[in-house]
Amino acid sequence: MAVMGRPRTFDRDKAVDEALHLFWQNGFEATSLNQLKAAMGGGISAPSFYAAFGSKEALFQECVQRYLETYAQVTECLWDTDMAPREAIETALRQSARMQYERGHPKGCMVGLGVMSAPSEEHASVSAALTRSRSRTRKGFIACVQRGIDRGELDPGIAPEALAAVFDAFLMGLSVLARDRVRLSVVEAGISQVMLAWDSAAPKHRGSPYA
Amino acid sequence: MAVMGRPRTFDRDKAVDEALHLFWQNGFEATSLNQLKAAMGGGISAPSFYAAFGSKEALFQECVQRYLETYAQVTECLWDTDMAPREAIETALRQSARMQYERGHPKGCMVGLGVMSAPSEEHASVSAALTRSRSRTRKGFIACVQRGIDRGELDPGIAPEALAAVFDAFLMGLSVLARDRVRLSVVEAGISQVMLAWDSAAPKHRGSPYA
DNA sequence: CTAATAATGTACCGGTCGATACATAAATAT
DNA sequence: ATATTTATGTATCGACCGGTACATTATTAG
Numbered sequence: 001m002a003v004m005g006r007p008r009t010f011d012r013d014k015a016v017d018e019a020l021h022l023f024w025q026n027g028f029e030a031t032s033l034n035q036l037k038a039a040m041g042g043g044i045s046a047p048s049f050y051a052a053f054g055s056k057e058a059l060f061q062e063c064v065q066r067y068l069e070t071y072a073q074v075t076e077c078l079w080d081t082d083m084a085p086r087e088a089i090e091t092a093l094r095q096s097a098r099m100q101y102e103r104g105h106p107k108g109c110m111v112g113l114g115v116m117s118a119p120s121e122e123h124a125s126v127s128a129a130l131t132r133s134r135s136r137t138r139k140g141f142i143a144c145v146q147r148g149i150d151r152g153e154l155d156p157g158i159a160p161e162a163l164a165a166v167f168d169a170f171l172m173g174l175s176v177l178a179r180d181r182v183r184l185s186v187v188e189a190g191i192s193q194v195m196l197a198w199d200s201a202a203p204k205h206r207g208s209p210y211a
Numbered sequence: 212m213a214v215m216g217r218p219r220t221f222d223r224d225k226a227v228d229e230a231l232h233l234f235w236q237n238g239f240e241a242t243s244l245n246q247l248k249a250a251m252g253g254g255i256s257a258p259s260f261y262a263a264f265g266s267k268e269a270l271f272q273e274c275v276q277r278y279l280e281t282y283a284q285v286t287e288c289l290w291d292t293d294m295a296p297r298e299a300i301e302t303a304l305r306q307s308a309r310m311q312y313e314r315g316h317p318k319g320c321m322v323g324l325g326v327m328s329a330p331s332e333e334h335a336s337v338s339a340a341l342t343r344s345r346s347r348t349r350k351g352f353i354a355c356v357q358r359g360i361d362r363g364e365l366d367p368g369i370a371p372e373a374l375a376a377v378f379d380a381f382l383m384g385l386s387v388l389a390r391d392r393v394r395l396s397v398v399e400a401g402i403s404q405v406m407l408a409w410d411s412a413a414p415k416h417r418g419s420p421y422a
Numbered sequence: 423c424t425a426a427t428a429a430t431g432t433a434c435c436g437g438t439c440g441a442t443a444c445a446t447a448a449a450t451a452t
Numbered sequence: 453a454t455a456t457t458t459a460t461g462t463a464t465c466g467a468c469c470g471g472t473a474c475a476t477t478a479t480t481a482g
Contacts, residue, residue, distance in 0.1 A: 002479080002480075003427085003428080003479090003480080004426070004427045004428065004479065004480045004481070005426085005427040005428025005429065005478080005479060005480075006427080006428050006429040006430070006477060006478040006479055007428085007429075007478070007479065008428090008429065008430095009429080009430075027327050029240060029241050030240050030241075030327075032468080032469070032470085033468095033469075033470055033471085034468080034469090044430090045429095045430065045431060045432085046470090046471070046472080047429080047430065047431075047432095047471095047472075047473095048429065048430060048431090049471095050470095050471070050472080051428075051429060051430085052429085055470080055471080056470065056471090108326075112384075112387055113326070113327055115324070115386070115387050115390050115391070116238050116241075116324055116327040117327075131391065134387065134391055135391065138391075138393070158404070159397075159400050161397045161400070161401075162397060162400030162401050162403070162404050163401070163404045164401075165388065165393065165397050165398055165400070165401030165404070166381065166401050166404045166405045168384065168388065168393075169380075169381045169382075169383075169384030169385050169387070169388055169398070169401060169405075170377065170380045170381050170384055170405075171380075171384065172380075172383070172384030172386075172387040172388065173323075173379065173380030173381055173382065173383030173384035173385075173387075174380050174384075175326070175383075176323055176326045176345065176380070176383040176384075177376065177379065177380055177383065179326050180326070180342065180345055180346070180349075182349070182376065182379075186370075186372045186373060186376050187376055187380070189370050189372070189373030189376070190372075190373050190374070190375075190376030190377050190379075190380060192373070193369070193373050193374045193376070193377045193408050193412065194377045194380075194381075194405070194408055196407065196408045196411035196412065197404050197405055197407045197408045197411070199411060200407035200408070200410060200411045201404065201407065213449080213450075214449090214450080214457085214458080215449065215450040215451070215456070215457045215458065216448080216449055216450075216456085216457040216458025216459065217447060217448040217449050217457080217458050217459040217460070218448070218449060218458085218459075219458090219459065219460095220459080220460075243438080243439070243440085244438095244439075244440055244441085245438080245439090255460090256459095256460065256461060256462085257440085257441070257442080258441095258442080258443095258459080258460065258461075258462095259459065259460060259461090260441095261440095261441070261442080262458075262459060262460085263459085266440080266441080267440065267441090
Protein backbone atom coordinates (compact mmCIF):
# COMPACT_ATOMS: atom_id res chain seq x y z
CA MET A 1 0.00 0.00 0.00
CA ALA A 2 1.26 3.40 -0.91
CA VAL A 3 2.06 5.92 1.83
CA MET A 4 0.35 9.21 2.44
CA GLY A 5 1.32 12.45 0.79
CA ARG A 6 2.16 13.66 -2.66
CA PRO A 7 4.03 11.01 -4.59
CA ARG A 8 7.58 11.49 -5.77
CA THR A 9 7.93 12.37 -9.45
CA PHE A 10 11.25 10.58 -9.88
CA ASP A 11 12.51 7.08 -9.16
CA ARG A 12 14.49 7.39 -5.94
CA ASP A 13 16.21 4.07 -6.53
CA LYS A 14 17.38 5.05 -9.99
CA ALA A 15 18.42 8.45 -8.63
CA VAL A 16 20.75 6.76 -6.14
CA ASP A 17 22.28 4.81 -9.00
CA GLU A 18 22.83 7.97 -11.00
CA ALA A 19 24.35 9.68 -7.98
CA LEU A 20 26.56 6.64 -7.42
CA HIS A 21 27.89 6.98 -10.95
CA LEU A 22 28.73 10.65 -10.42
CA PHE A 23 30.45 10.06 -7.08
CA TRP A 24 32.29 7.09 -8.56
CA GLN A 25 33.48 9.18 -11.47
CA ASN A 26 34.32 12.43 -9.69
CA GLY A 27 34.63 11.70 -6.00
CA PHE A 28 32.65 13.29 -3.19
CA GLU A 29 33.94 16.85 -3.23
CA ALA A 30 34.16 17.24 -6.98
CA THR A 31 30.52 16.22 -7.45
CA SER A 32 28.22 19.21 -7.02
CA LEU A 33 24.60 19.41 -5.97
CA ASN A 34 23.73 20.79 -9.39
CA GLN A 35 25.27 17.78 -11.10
CA LEU A 36 23.42 15.41 -8.82
CA LYS A 37 20.08 17.19 -9.21
CA ALA A 38 20.46 17.45 -12.98
CA ALA A 39 21.20 13.73 -13.29
CA MET A 40 18.13 12.63 -11.37
CA GLY A 41 15.09 11.90 -13.50
CA GLY A 42 15.83 14.65 -15.96
CA GLY A 43 16.41 17.24 -13.25
CA ILE A 44 14.89 17.80 -9.84
CA SER A 45 14.77 20.81 -7.51
CA ALA A 46 16.81 21.41 -4.40
CA PRO A 47 13.90 20.84 -1.99
CA SER A 48 13.08 17.57 -3.73
CA PHE A 49 16.69 16.55 -3.34
CA TYR A 50 16.82 17.31 0.35
CA ALA A 51 13.42 15.79 1.03
CA ALA A 52 14.59 12.57 -0.57
CA PHE A 53 18.19 12.30 0.64
CA GLY A 54 18.70 14.68 3.57
CA SER A 55 22.07 16.01 2.50
CA LYS A 56 24.86 15.51 0.02
CA GLU A 57 26.87 13.51 2.50
CA ALA A 58 23.92 11.31 3.47
CA LEU A 59 23.38 10.53 -0.20
CA PHE A 60 27.05 9.75 -0.58
CA GLN A 61 26.89 7.29 2.28
CA GLU A 62 23.85 5.70 0.68
CA CYS A 63 25.71 5.41 -2.61
CA VAL A 64 28.70 3.84 -0.88
CA GLN A 65 26.37 1.39 0.79
CA ARG A 66 24.87 0.47 -2.54
CA TYR A 67 28.28 0.11 -4.12
CA LEU A 68 29.42 -2.20 -1.35
CA GLU A 69 26.28 -4.31 -1.69
CA THR A 70 26.63 -4.67 -5.46
CA TYR A 71 29.81 -3.94 -7.38
CA ALA A 72 32.11 -4.51 -4.42
CA GLN A 73 30.77 -8.04 -3.98
CA VAL A 74 33.33 -9.20 -6.54
CA THR A 75 35.88 -9.61 -3.74
CA GLU A 76 33.59 -11.42 -1.33
CA CYS A 77 35.04 -14.74 -2.44
CA LEU A 78 38.05 -13.89 -0.30
CA TRP A 79 35.87 -14.92 2.63
CA ASP A 80 34.56 -18.11 1.06
CA THR A 81 36.36 -20.87 2.92
CA ASP A 82 34.85 -23.43 0.58
CA MET A 83 37.14 -22.05 -2.08
CA ALA A 84 40.85 -22.85 -2.18
CA PRO A 85 42.70 -19.71 -1.05
CA ARG A 86 44.74 -19.29 -4.20
CA GLU A 87 41.60 -19.64 -6.29
CA ALA A 88 39.77 -17.18 -4.05
CA ILE A 89 42.44 -14.54 -4.57
CA GLU A 90 42.65 -15.09 -8.31
CA THR A 91 38.88 -15.03 -8.60
CA ALA A 92 38.66 -11.81 -6.61
CA LEU A 93 41.24 -10.16 -8.83
CA ARG A 94 39.67 -11.37 -12.08
CA GLN A 95 36.14 -10.47 -11.06
CA SER A 96 37.21 -7.05 -9.85
CA ALA A 97 39.17 -6.36 -13.02
CA ARG A 98 36.23 -7.31 -15.20
CA MET A 99 33.89 -5.21 -13.09
CA GLN A 100 36.20 -2.20 -13.21
CA TYR A 101 36.26 -2.33 -16.99
CA GLU A 102 32.55 -2.94 -17.53
CA ARG A 103 30.71 -0.48 -19.70
CA GLY A 104 27.76 1.37 -18.23
CA HIS A 105 29.58 2.80 -15.22
CA PRO A 106 32.82 4.66 -14.44
CA LYS A 107 36.11 2.83 -14.78
CA GLY A 108 38.02 1.65 -11.74
CA CYS A 109 36.96 0.79 -8.21
CA MET A 110 35.10 3.38 -6.13
CA VAL A 111 36.60 1.98 -2.94
CA GLY A 112 40.14 2.38 -4.17
CA LEU A 113 39.65 5.70 -5.93
CA GLY A 114 37.86 7.03 -2.87
CA VAL A 115 41.12 7.26 -0.97
CA MET A 116 41.28 10.87 -2.15
CA SER A 117 37.71 11.66 -1.09
CA ALA A 118 38.79 12.58 2.42
CA PRO A 119 41.86 14.79 2.19
CA SER A 120 42.01 16.07 5.74
CA GLU A 121 41.51 14.16 8.92
CA GLU A 122 38.46 16.28 9.69
CA HIS A 123 36.50 15.01 6.74
CA ALA A 124 37.50 11.45 7.41
CA SER A 125 33.90 10.59 8.23
CA VAL A 126 33.00 11.09 4.58
CA SER A 127 35.09 8.21 3.39
CA ALA A 128 35.20 6.16 6.57
CA ALA A 129 33.03 3.47 4.99
CA LEU A 130 35.39 3.23 2.03
CA THR A 131 38.41 3.04 4.30
CA ARG A 132 36.71 0.32 6.30
CA SER A 133 35.98 -1.62 3.13
CA ARG A 134 39.61 -1.46 2.07
CA SER A 135 40.65 -2.63 5.50
CA ARG A 136 38.25 -5.53 5.29
CA THR A 137 39.50 -6.61 1.85
CA ARG A 138 43.05 -6.31 3.17
CA LYS A 139 42.19 -8.71 5.96
CA GLY A 140 40.58 -11.00 3.39
CA PHE A 141 43.83 -11.27 1.46
CA ILE A 142 45.73 -11.93 4.67
CA ALA A 143 43.22 -14.61 5.67
CA CYS A 144 43.62 -16.35 2.31
CA VAL A 145 47.39 -16.35 2.60
CA GLN A 146 47.11 -17.69 6.13
CA ARG A 147 44.82 -20.42 4.88
CA GLY A 148 47.37 -21.20 2.20
CA ILE A 149 50.01 -21.61 4.86
CA ASP A 150 47.74 -23.71 7.04
CA ARG A 151 46.93 -25.96 4.10
CA GLY A 152 50.59 -26.45 3.32
CA GLU A 153 50.35 -24.63 0.00
CA LEU A 154 52.62 -21.84 1.14
CA ASP A 155 55.93 -21.73 2.95
CA PRO A 156 55.11 -21.23 6.64
CA GLY A 157 58.12 -18.96 6.87
CA ILE A 158 56.57 -16.14 4.87
CA ALA A 159 54.75 -13.25 6.53
CA PRO A 160 51.07 -13.42 5.57
CA GLU A 161 50.72 -9.63 5.41
CA ALA A 162 53.66 -9.42 3.01
CA LEU A 163 52.25 -11.68 0.33
CA ALA A 164 48.79 -10.27 0.97
CA ALA A 165 50.18 -6.78 0.36
CA VAL A 166 51.18 -7.88 -3.14
CA PHE A 167 47.60 -8.68 -4.10
CA ASP A 168 46.22 -5.79 -2.10
CA ALA A 169 48.42 -3.17 -3.74
CA PHE A 170 47.95 -4.78 -7.16
CA LEU A 171 44.18 -4.62 -6.78
CA MET A 172 44.25 -0.99 -5.61
CA GLY A 173 46.47 -0.12 -8.54
CA LEU A 174 44.09 -1.64 -11.06
CA SER A 175 41.82 1.39 -10.67
CA VAL A 176 44.60 3.64 -11.90
CA LEU A 177 45.33 1.38 -14.85
CA ALA A 178 41.65 1.27 -15.73
CA ARG A 179 41.39 5.07 -15.60
CA ASP A 180 44.51 5.30 -17.73
CA ARG A 181 42.88 3.08 -20.33
CA VAL A 182 45.37 0.24 -20.03
CA ARG A 183 43.60 -2.56 -21.90
CA LEU A 184 41.71 -5.14 -19.88
CA SER A 185 43.49 -7.94 -21.70
CA VAL A 186 46.80 -6.62 -20.40
CA VAL A 187 45.45 -6.45 -16.87
CA GLU A 188 44.08 -9.97 -17.12
CA ALA A 189 47.43 -11.25 -18.31
CA GLY A 190 48.97 -9.34 -15.42
CA ILE A 191 46.75 -11.22 -12.99
CA SER A 192 48.15 -14.48 -14.29
CA GLN A 193 51.62 -13.10 -13.71
CA VAL A 194 51.00 -11.79 -10.21
CA MET A 195 49.60 -15.16 -9.17
CA LEU A 196 53.08 -16.53 -9.82
CA ALA A 197 54.11 -14.70 -6.66
CA TRP A 198 51.85 -17.13 -4.81
CA ASP A 199 53.31 -20.10 -6.60
CA SER A 200 56.84 -18.96 -5.79
CA ALA A 201 55.96 -18.83 -2.12
CA ALA A 202 55.23 -22.56 -2.09
CA PRO A 203 57.06 -24.64 0.52
CA LYS A 204 60.45 -26.07 -0.39
CA HIS A 205 60.37 -29.61 -1.73
CA ARG A 206 60.14 -32.25 0.95
CA GLY A 207 63.58 -33.58 1.64
CA SER A 208 65.27 -30.69 -0.10
CA PRO A 209 68.97 -30.99 0.74
CA TYR A 210 69.23 -27.31 1.58
CA ALA A 211 66.00 -26.82 3.48
CA MET B 212 71.79 41.62 -9.66
CA ALA B 213 68.34 42.06 -8.29
CA VAL B 214 65.54 43.04 -10.61
CA MET B 215 63.56 46.23 -10.55
CA GLY B 216 60.46 46.78 -8.48
CA ARG B 217 59.34 46.19 -4.98
CA PRO B 218 60.78 42.96 -3.65
CA ARG B 219 58.62 40.01 -2.68
CA THR B 220 58.04 39.57 1.02
CA PHE B 221 57.88 35.78 0.89
CA ASP B 222 60.13 33.08 -0.51
CA ARG B 223 58.54 32.05 -3.80
CA ASP B 224 60.52 28.83 -3.90
CA LYS B 225 59.42 27.77 -0.44
CA ALA B 226 55.86 28.80 -1.32
CA VAL B 227 55.84 26.38 -4.23
CA ASP B 228 56.98 23.64 -1.88
CA GLU B 229 54.20 24.45 0.56
CA ALA B 230 51.66 24.48 -2.26
CA LEU B 231 53.04 21.16 -3.49
CA HIS B 232 52.42 19.65 -0.09
CA LEU B 233 48.82 20.87 -0.08
CA PHE B 234 48.08 19.64 -3.61
CA TRP B 235 49.79 16.34 -2.80
CA GLN B 236 47.68 15.92 0.32
CA ASN B 237 44.31 17.13 -0.99
CA GLY B 238 44.41 17.08 -4.76
CA PHE B 239 43.83 20.00 -7.10
CA GLU B 240 40.15 20.69 -6.59
CA ALA B 241 40.06 20.10 -2.86
CA THR B 242 42.86 22.60 -2.26
CA SER B 243 41.48 26.14 -1.98
CA LEU B 244 43.11 29.47 -2.67
CA ASN B 245 42.70 30.37 0.99
CA GLN B 246 44.62 27.28 2.05
CA LEU B 247 47.39 28.04 -0.41
CA LYS B 248 47.63 31.71 0.53
CA ALA B 249 47.59 30.93 4.25
CA ALA B 250 50.38 28.37 3.89
CA MET B 251 52.73 30.73 2.09
CA GLY B 252 55.13 32.60 4.33
CA GLY B 253 52.65 32.99 7.13
CA GLY B 254 49.89 34.21 4.85
CA ILE B 255 49.86 36.33 1.70
CA SER B 256 47.14 38.30 -0.07
CA ALA B 257 45.27 37.35 -3.20
CA PRO B 258 47.03 39.93 -5.43
CA SER B 259 50.40 38.72 -4.18
CA PHE B 260 49.37 35.20 -5.04
CA TYR B 261 48.30 36.05 -8.57
CA ALA B 262 51.29 38.28 -9.18
CA ALA B 263 53.58 35.42 -8.25
CA PHE B 264 51.84 32.42 -9.79
CA GLY B 265 49.27 33.63 -12.32
CA SER B 266 46.48 31.28 -11.33
CA LYS B 267 45.69 28.28 -9.21
CA GLU B 268 46.12 25.93 -12.16
CA ALA B 269 49.43 27.50 -13.21
CA LEU B 270 50.72 26.98 -9.68
CA PHE B 271 49.51 23.41 -9.75
CA GLN B 272 51.42 22.75 -12.95
CA GLU B 273 54.50 24.27 -11.38
CA CYS B 274 54.08 22.03 -8.35
CA VAL B 275 53.70 18.98 -10.57
CA GLN B 276 56.85 19.99 -12.40
CA ARG B 277 58.72 20.27 -9.14
CA TYR B 278 57.39 16.92 -7.93
CA LEU B 279 58.50 15.24 -11.13
CA GLU B 280 61.97 16.78 -10.86
CA THR B 281 62.43 15.70 -7.26
CA TYR B 282 60.33 13.07 -5.51
CA ALA B 283 59.34 11.30 -8.73
CA GLN B 284 62.99 10.73 -9.61
CA VAL B 285 62.88 7.56 -7.50
CA THR B 286 61.63 5.64 -10.53
CA GLU B 287 64.15 7.04 -13.00
CA CYS B 288 66.32 3.96 -12.55
CA LEU B 289 63.82 2.18 -14.80
CA TRP B 290 65.57 3.98 -17.65
CA ASP B 291 69.09 3.24 -16.48
CA THR B 292 70.32 0.62 -18.91
CA ASP B 293 73.50 0.23 -16.89
CA MET B 294 71.38 -1.44 -14.26
CA ALA B 295 70.12 -5.01 -14.61
CA PRO B 296 66.40 -4.80 -15.40
CA ARG B 297 65.28 -6.84 -12.41
CA GLU B 298 67.39 -4.69 -10.13
CA ALA B 299 66.07 -1.53 -11.77
CA ILE B 300 62.48 -2.55 -11.07
CA GLU B 301 63.16 -3.60 -7.50
CA THR B 302 65.11 -0.41 -6.88
CA ALA B 303 62.31 1.71 -8.31
CA LEU B 304 59.78 -0.01 -6.08
CA ARG B 305 61.90 0.21 -2.95
CA GLN B 306 62.89 3.82 -3.50
CA SER B 307 59.32 4.82 -4.25
CA ALA B 308 58.00 3.00 -1.19
CA ARG B 309 60.54 4.66 1.08
CA MET B 310 59.79 8.05 -0.46
CA GLN B 311 56.05 7.59 -0.06
CA TYR B 312 56.47 6.87 3.64
CA GLU B 313 58.99 9.61 4.38
CA ARG B 314 58.07 12.08 7.07
CA GLY B 315 57.90 15.74 6.17
CA HIS B 316 55.47 15.41 3.28
CA PRO B 317 52.12 13.73 2.53
CA LYS B 318 51.98 9.96 2.28
CA GLY B 319 51.69 8.23 -1.07
CA CYS B 320 52.66 9.25 -4.58
CA MET B 321 51.24 12.45 -6.03
CA VAL B 322 51.36 11.00 -9.54
CA GLY B 323 49.29 8.00 -8.57
CA LEU B 324 46.89 9.80 -6.26
CA GLY B 325 46.40 12.48 -8.89
CA VAL B 326 44.34 10.14 -11.03
CA MET B 327 41.31 11.63 -9.28
CA SER B 328 42.40 15.22 -9.90
CA ALA B 329 40.74 15.31 -13.31
CA PRO B 330 37.28 13.79 -13.00
CA SER B 331 35.80 14.82 -16.31
CA GLU B 332 37.40 14.81 -19.70
CA GLU B 333 37.09 18.59 -19.84
CA HIS B 334 39.45 19.16 -16.94
CA ALA B 335 41.90 16.63 -18.28
CA SER B 336 44.43 19.40 -18.89
CA VAL B 337 44.80 19.84 -15.15
CA SER B 338 46.27 16.42 -14.62
CA ALA B 339 47.65 15.80 -18.08
CA ALA B 340 51.21 16.04 -16.78
CA LEU B 341 50.46 13.46 -14.11
CA THR B 342 48.85 11.15 -16.64
CA ARG B 343 51.86 11.53 -18.91
CA SER B 344 54.18 10.68 -16.02
CA ARG B 345 52.25 7.50 -15.28
CA SER B 346 52.39 6.57 -18.94
CA ARG B 347 56.12 7.11 -18.97
CA THR B 348 56.70 4.97 -15.88
CA ARG B 349 54.49 2.32 -17.43
CA LYS B 350 56.71 2.28 -20.49
CA GLY B 351 59.72 2.08 -18.18
CA PHE B 352 58.43 -1.11 -16.62
CA ILE B 353 57.73 -2.57 -20.04
CA ALA B 354 61.20 -1.61 -21.23
CA CYS B 355 62.77 -3.36 -18.24
CA VAL B 356 60.79 -6.54 -18.86
CA GLN B 357 61.75 -6.40 -22.51
CA ARG B 358 65.37 -6.05 -21.52
CA GLY B 359 64.95 -9.03 -19.23
CA ILE B 360 63.68 -11.06 -22.15
CA ASP B 361 66.45 -9.84 -24.42
CA ARG B 362 69.04 -10.75 -21.82
CA GLY B 363 67.62 -14.23 -21.46
CA GLU B 364 66.49 -13.63 -17.89
CA LEU B 365 62.83 -13.97 -18.77
CA ASP B 366 60.87 -16.44 -20.82
CA PRO B 367 60.55 -14.89 -24.28
CA GLY B 368 57.03 -16.27 -24.43
CA ILE B 369 55.63 -13.84 -21.87
CA ALA B 370 53.97 -10.59 -22.88
CA PRO B 371 56.10 -7.67 -21.64
CA GLU B 372 53.07 -5.50 -20.86
CA ALA B 373 51.59 -8.28 -18.73
CA LEU B 374 54.50 -8.65 -16.32
CA ALA B 375 55.04 -4.89 -16.41
CA ALA B 376 51.41 -4.43 -15.39
CA VAL B 377 52.14 -6.37 -12.21
CA PHE B 378 54.77 -3.89 -11.07
CA ASP B 379 52.85 -0.94 -12.46
CA ALA B 380 49.63 -1.75 -10.62
CA PHE B 381 51.56 -2.72 -7.50
CA LEU B 382 53.35 0.63 -7.49
CA MET B 383 50.14 2.58 -8.07
CA GLY B 384 48.50 0.67 -5.25
CA LEU B 385 51.26 1.52 -2.79
CA SER B 386 49.84 5.04 -2.49
CA VAL B 387 46.59 3.62 -1.17
CA LEU B 388 48.39 1.39 1.31
CA ALA B 389 50.49 4.32 2.49
CA ARG B 390 47.39 6.48 2.98
CA ASP B 391 45.75 3.60 4.82
CA ARG B 392 48.72 3.45 7.17
CA VAL B 393 49.81 -0.04 6.20
CA ARG B 394 53.26 -0.25 7.75
CA LEU B 395 56.25 0.36 5.52
CA SER B 396 57.89 -2.86 6.72
CA VAL B 397 54.92 -4.79 5.35
CA VAL B 398 55.14 -2.98 2.02
CA GLU B 399 58.87 -3.64 1.83
CA ALA B 400 58.32 -7.32 2.51
CA GLY B 401 55.63 -7.19 -0.19
CA ILE B 402 58.16 -5.87 -2.67
CA SER B 403 60.32 -8.92 -2.04
CA GLN B 404 57.28 -11.07 -2.70
CA VAL B 405 56.19 -9.32 -5.87
CA MET B 406 59.68 -9.67 -7.30
CA LEU B 407 59.09 -13.42 -7.20
CA ALA B 408 56.72 -12.86 -10.10
CA TRP B 409 59.77 -11.87 -12.10
CA ASP B 410 61.72 -14.90 -10.94
CA SER B 411 58.84 -17.19 -11.87
CA ALA B 412 58.85 -15.81 -15.38
CA ALA B 413 62.39 -17.06 -15.94
CA PRO B 414 62.98 -19.27 -18.97
CA LYS B 415 62.57 -23.03 -18.57
CA HIS B 416 65.77 -24.88 -17.76
CA ARG B 417 67.89 -25.60 -20.74
CA GLY B 418 67.34 -29.18 -21.74
CA SER B 419 64.39 -29.56 -19.43
CA PRO B 420 62.76 -32.88 -20.30
CA TYR B 421 59.32 -31.34 -20.40
CA ALA B 422 60.10 -28.08 -22.19
C1' DC C 423 -16.28 16.04 2.32
C1' DT C 424 -12.12 17.57 5.56
C1' DA C 425 -7.73 16.74 7.84
C1' DA C 426 -3.23 15.06 7.60
C1' DT C 427 0.89 14.03 5.14
C1' DA C 428 4.49 14.57 1.94
C1' DA C 429 6.68 16.20 -2.33
C1' DT C 430 6.88 20.15 -5.44
C1' DG C 431 8.18 24.91 -7.47
C1' DT C 432 9.96 29.50 -6.71
C1' DA C 433 12.85 32.20 -4.59
C1' DC C 434 16.51 32.88 -1.67
C1' DC C 435 20.06 32.27 2.38
C1' DG C 436 25.05 33.08 3.96
C1' DG C 437 29.46 31.36 2.69
C1' DT C 438 33.19 30.33 -0.20
C1' DC C 439 35.08 29.78 -4.76
C1' DG C 440 38.79 31.70 -8.01
C1' DA C 441 40.08 36.04 -9.60
C1' DT C 442 40.58 41.38 -10.07
C1' DA C 443 40.53 46.87 -9.71
C1' DC C 444 42.87 50.32 -7.79
C1' DA C 445 45.74 52.98 -5.14
C1' DT C 446 50.09 52.64 -2.52
C1' DA C 447 54.79 51.24 -1.20
C1' DA C 448 59.48 49.81 -2.22
C1' DA C 449 62.88 48.67 -5.13
C1' DT C 450 66.02 49.82 -9.61
C1' DA C 451 67.34 52.67 -13.82
C1' DT C 452 68.79 56.99 -15.66
C1' DA D 453 65.61 63.64 -8.28
C1' DT D 454 62.53 61.45 -11.37
C1' DA D 455 60.71 57.73 -14.05
C1' DT D 456 59.96 52.94 -14.26
C1' DT D 457 58.92 48.62 -12.46
C1' DT D 458 56.96 45.36 -9.37
C1' DA D 459 54.72 43.77 -5.16
C1' DT D 460 51.54 45.04 -1.58
C1' DG D 461 47.03 46.05 1.07
C1' DT D 462 42.14 46.89 0.87
C1' DA D 463 38.10 46.01 -1.00
C1' DT D 464 35.37 43.62 -4.02
C1' DC D 465 33.71 41.02 -8.19
C1' DG D 466 30.27 37.47 -10.20
C1' DA D 467 29.60 32.54 -9.86
C1' DC D 468 28.76 28.73 -7.55
C1' DC D 469 28.65 26.09 -3.15
C1' DG D 470 25.44 23.32 0.06
C1' DG D 471 21.19 24.16 2.15
C1' DT D 472 16.19 26.40 3.39
C1' DA D 473 11.60 29.16 3.90
C1' DC D 474 7.36 29.18 2.26
C1' DA D 475 3.40 28.57 -0.20
C1' DT D 476 1.33 25.08 -3.32
C1' DT D 477 -0.05 20.64 -5.13
C1' DA D 478 -1.12 15.84 -4.88
C1' DT D 479 -1.98 11.99 -2.43
C1' DT D 480 -4.05 9.03 1.66
C1' DA D 481 -6.77 8.60 6.17
C1' DG D 482 -10.91 9.31 8.42
